[in-house]
Amino acid sequence: MKLKVTTLSVFLYIGVSAQNIQNNPGSNHGNKFEQMGTILPTPNVYRTASGAPGHAYWQNRADYDISAYLDEDKRNLKGAETITYYNNSPDDLEYIWLQLDENQQSTVKKADFPFSSTLPKSSNDQQLKTTDLPSKDNGYGVKLEKVTDASGNPLQYTVNKTMMRIDLPKGLKKGEKITFKIDWNYNIPNRMKMGGRGGYENFAEDGNDVYTVTQWFPRMCVYSDFHGWQNHQFTGRGEFALVFGNYKVSMNVPADHVIGGTGECKNYEQVLTPEQFSRYKKAQTSAEPVEIVTLDEARKAEKNHSKQRKTWIFEAKDVRDFAWTASRKFIWDGMGVTIPENSNKVIAMSFYPKEAYGLYRKYSTKAVAHTIKTYSEFTIPYPYPVAQSVEAANGMEYPMICFNFGRTEKDGTYSEGTKNGMIGVVIHEVGHNFFPMIINSDERQWSWMDEGLNTFTEYLTEERWDNKFPSKRGPAWTIVDYMKLPKDQLEPIMSNSENIIQFGPNAYSKPATGLNILRETIMGRELFDKAFKTYSKRWAFKHPEPADFFRTMEDASGEDLDWFWRGWFYGTDPVDIAIDKVTVATPDLEAVPKANETTYKVDKPLQNEFEDVSKIKNREDKNITFTVEKDKELQDFYYRYDRGQEKIDNNKEYTIKTENMTSLETKDKDKFRNITAYQIDFSNKGGLVMPLILEFTFEDGSKLRDKSSAQIWRQNEQKVSKTYYFDKKLKSVQLDPMRETADIDTSNNVWNNESGNAETSKFQVFKQKQDGAVRGGASGKVNPMQAAGKK
Structure with a gap:
């Protein structure tokens, strides 16, 4: 789902989050590079240490057969469904849980996650009303009519706010399935006034509605190896945890309505006119969008509210949800797309009212096609036969269909911001087909695994759309x-x-930015892209958790990224690395080396000064015989020396003289004459470690770049230094010149030698003698054997 930034600050922070456990918090090292074994869940037969599904991985499944009746006059939706639920888990289930998301629109059935409130500075007539105590039922929410088994026998159930538990008379054993039925109805809310993801939007000028029918039927909760039943209440924000299955859905609507929905329509020939059906067939292979329902046909339909009815039948396989849209206002276009990676033939389609024609007719379907092709390149090949975009003044996603915004002014013009925003939201919502509709993470628990991964791939896709596209989430x-x-x-x-204040930056922007930093700055594109595709392939049509992502990215790349997950995902420290100081030094080429004289005494016996308990017990044990006692050949000088049988003067001093350096020759002096050394001191002011990326600018105008990996901080997380030797004068140093690490203070990222006369010191340079090295363990010192005159 794409959120507007202006709405992000209204949520109250409750304060529950994953902990960044540190084993050495008082130290300047050993924390940021601590491995994550103390944080991540223990690998098991379901989820491996590599991040892949284990050999015993399982997930349950639910198949749905649903009939829906849209009463446009009453704005009521009536439904009947048959659910077949498969228990593939190793557990016997005595009850099952379903989601009743529409209850969130009810004043008395909602999850009731309130927010703090204060006196307004101003109000309008719609907002100003007396507080209802107790709350009055506003008439919204699911009204359950009947819950039975396959034979029509009533089933016991309990509704807890937005969740429903069905108690099973015989239980559901592992490997078994159960079929049951639910009849229900609910009043469709005006989503433009009440908010929410689904409902209707009324167009007062022509008296018509656009219906977006979402979270509209009782849906199975996920039962998993890592959570059990995911039956956390739906509060309106945290999205969905859903099971895969097959759907057959029939929708009875006014005869002049056009429907788009998850999956493929099985009776287009019956519900479309012959001309429209012919255009649909043409669109399937067309390289340009074809209007299946034209602008002129939509305008005519707006004026004639049919009292006749039609039933549209859709089927979808291996999807986790089903959503649909209906309106007589819709223009509908489509074009064919071939996914190169699997040669899948897809029809990309768009539905939109005339108010969006100037933008949607030109861009929407082509953006749909671009998205599924680009995401297929970076993740897995798009597997479904349909991908659809619906203009509905908001952004929300479902399998094979999504709802977006993008309307022109009444004269058909539009701003650049509206155009780019519309293209961005189409890419984002269509992209959700991959995250989480196929790579099926638990959105209610971990928004970032849905929104963050998708926003990152959206950024890659926007960049492929237009190199100048003004992406705001990713860089x-x-x-x-x-x-x-x-x-x-x-x-x-x-x-x-539910516990995030700045939801947009936290769930969308920060994870997307982190992945982009990994790709561009830390791992490199080749390693990252391979690992990201591996994760997508491993967890397609499965339920991944955060550890599965973290482990796979490391497993497939050979990069230890625990430091990054700790800092960027588990912490709140920012990046603020500063250049504290640059010290300049030039070589002293005329220095004369001095011999190094060392005074020492002969080594004393190396036996331990204190005999530990093990030595004493071993000596007292009559069953132990020591090898050197049995084999006299092993009893050398030092055997006797350690036992006081060899005597030498341990107080006598000896002198060793080392001369392994000599003065430089003329040719060497010429070689090093123009070299200058620069020691750059850095401090980590923000707390989050990052690579050191430097751009050097020299007095002659030339530039060089260097990058040190984040591991440079591993032995001191607060301060590090780097020394460079150049044969030309350095004018300035710029840290993070491309602003690719999210450094929050760039004012401390620059050093300038403005006068060109920085204060310098000298460092001596000598030539190494080739025969000066001592090898093989010999020290050159007098040893005890020599002092005793023994061999």
Whole structure:
């Protein structure tokens, strides 16, 4: 789902997050590069240490057969469904859980996660009303009519806010399946006034609605190896944890409505006019979007509200959800797309009212096609037969269909911001087909595994759309303002969806930026892209958890990234690395080396000064015979020396003289004459370690670059130094010149030798004698055997 930045600051932080456990918090080293074994869950037969599914991995499945009736006059949706649930787990289940998401629209059935409130500075007539105590039922939410087994026998159930538990008379044993039925209805909310992901939008000028029917039927919760039942309440923010299955859905709507939905329509020939069906067939292979329902046909339909009915039938395989849209206002276009990686033939389609025609007709379907092709390159080949974009004034995603914004002014013009925003949201929501519709993470628990991974791949796709596309989430510099915030306004990425204040930056931008830093700056594109594809392939149509992602990225790349996951995902420290000082030195080429004289005494016996308990017990044990006692040949000089049987003067002093350096020859002096050394001292002011990326600018205008990996901080996480030797004068040093590490303070990233006369010191340079090295363990000193005159 794509959120507008202006709405991100209204949420209250509750304060539960994953902990960044450190074993050595008082030290200047050993924390940021600590391995994550103390944080990540223990690998098992379901999820391996490599990040891949284990040999005993399992997941349950649910198949749905649903009939829906849209009452446009009452704005009511009536449904009946048959669910077949397969227990593939190793556990016997005495009850099952379902989601009733529409209850969040109810004043009395909702999950009730309130926010703090204060007196307004101003109000309008819609907002100003007396507080209902107790709350009055607003008439929204799911009304359950019947819950039975396959034979029609009533099943006992309990509704807890947005969750429903069905108690099974006989239980559901491992390997078994159960079929049951639910009839229900609910009043469709005006989503433009009440908010939410689904509902209707009314167009007062022509008296028509656009319906986006989402989270609309009782849906199975996930039962998993890592969580058990994921039955956390739906509060409106944290999205969904859902099981895969097959769907057959029939939708009875007014005859002049056009429907788009998850999967393939099985009766287009019956519900479309012959001309429209012919255009649909043409669109399947067309390289340009073909209007299946034209602008003129949509305008005519707006004026004639049919009282007749039609039933549209859709089927979808291996999907985790089903959503649909209906309106007589829709223009509908489509074009064919071939996915190169698997040769899959897909029809990309768009549905939109005339108010969006000027933008959607030109861009939407082509953006859909571009998205599924580009995501297929970076993740897995798009496996479905359909991909659809619906203009609905908001952004939300479902398998094979998504809802986006993008309307023109009444005269057909639009701003550049509206155009780019529309293209970006189409890419983002269509991209959700991959994360989490196929690579099926638990959105309610870990928003970043859905929104963050998708926003990152959206960024890659936007960059392929237009090299000048003004992407705001992905480039490192765009996250700086968020990273600058006080710590009490931040929480780790590894936080539950409901407990985040700055939801957009935390769940979308920061994880997307982190992945881009990994790709461009830390790992490199080749290693990153391989690992990212490996993760996508391993967990397609499965339920990955954060550890599965972290472990796979390391397993497939050979890079130890625990330091990065710790800092970027589990912590709130920003990047702020400073250049503290640059020290300049030139070589003293005329220096005369001095011999190094060392005074020493002959080594004393090397036996331990204190006899430990093991030695004493071994000596007292009559069953132990020591090898040197049995074999007299092993009893050398030092055997006797250690036992006081050899006497030497240990107080006598000896002198050793080392002369392994000599003065430089003329040719060497000429070689080193123009070299200058620069020691650059850095400090880690922000706390988050990063590679040191430097750009050197010289007095002659030339430039050089160097990058040291983040591991340079491993022995001192607060201060490090780097020394460079150049044969030309350095004018300036720039840290992170491309702003690729999200450094929050670039004012301390530059050193300038403005006058060109920086204060310098000298360092002596000598020539190494080739025969000066001592090898093989010999020290050149007098040893005890020599002092005793023994061999």
